[in-house]
Amino acid sequence: MSRRLLRVLVMSLALLAIGAPALAKEGATTKFDSLPTQWYAGQSYTLGYTILMDGVEPYKADRTAITATSLDGKTELIFPGTPDGKPGHYTATVLFPASGTYHWKVTQGSFFPAHDLGTVSVLPALGTSSASTPPAADPLRDAAPFAAAGAALVALALITRTQRRRLLRTA
DSSP states (O other): OOHOOOHHHHHHHHHHHHHHHHHHOEEEEEEEEEEEEESETTTTEEEEEEETTTTTEEOSSEEEEEEEETTTTSSEEEEOOOOSHHHHHHEEEOOOOSSSSEEEEEEETTHHHHHEEEEEEOOTTTTOOOSSSSOOOOOHHHHHHHHHHHHHHHHHHHHHHHHHHHHHHHH
């Protein structure tokens, strides 16, 4: 009985191992021709990109766009991609209206999930000064000296207490 059970178990695992690749969903990636090193608010950028199925074959998407969302979620910007002659190659004109950090991604058609690009930091528009806004205070950095002084005082009090007890025992 145990041999039969072992054979069934081994055969089941073998069938699962053979069928696993069939369950895997093919993926797509987006490769940009080039990206700016710095982004400025109010400046438009024309970005060329290629959608590649399985990272190799150009994919003709039924729809594509670059989407940017501010980190607070209040602003969502959508820049539609248009086919650019070569199969799977698109261009989109991107313009961030305000400085800040945005999370952005590329829609790769209706079959594949969007390609996450992470975050992009947009600097203030050229010719404007960001000195009008003071840097935000860091409460942890400001409290660190006080915390260190408090820890030193507690340690000193414990050492003094221990030494007093030792002196009283020896006397």
